[in-house]
Amino acid sequence: MAASLASLARRSITTSLRNASASGGSGAHEGGTKQWKMLSYLVALPAVALCMVNAFMSGEHGRPEFIAYEHLRLRTKRFPWGEGQKSLFHNSHANALPDGYEEGDH
Structure with a gap:
């Protein structure tokens, strides 16, 4: 078989x-x-x-108005680079810090 x-x-x-x-x-x-x-x-x-x-x-749109919501941009511990508030790929024009944008409106 x-x-x-x-x-x-x-x-x-x-x-x-x-x-x-x-x-x-x-x-x-x-x-x-x-x-x-x-x-x-x-x-x-x-x-x-x-x-x-x-x-x-589509053109360039302005950045949105900063509103300090409690549930956004929480920092429970500092980032291990720089001063600890900015993410690794931080863009000062587009990314807000917990207390607002870094630079004024252009």
Whole structure:
């Protein structure tokens, strides 16, 4: 029984290898590759271009008014760099500290 199962498995493997080599190996995937390539060029790239145009045409908005809400900008311990109040990627124009913006309005 075990010998016949091994023989059957060997036959199925050699048959599948023979079929794959006869079809060129990638015959079934050529249409899919072409389809995704065309979708990338005709859908994805124009979508990225439209998003870029939208981002640059929207203009610059002013920063929001500072309101000292109790649940925002909590500092339970100091940051380990600088004076401890500014985050690692702090932007003095856009990010408020717990007591307000650093610089005045431009």
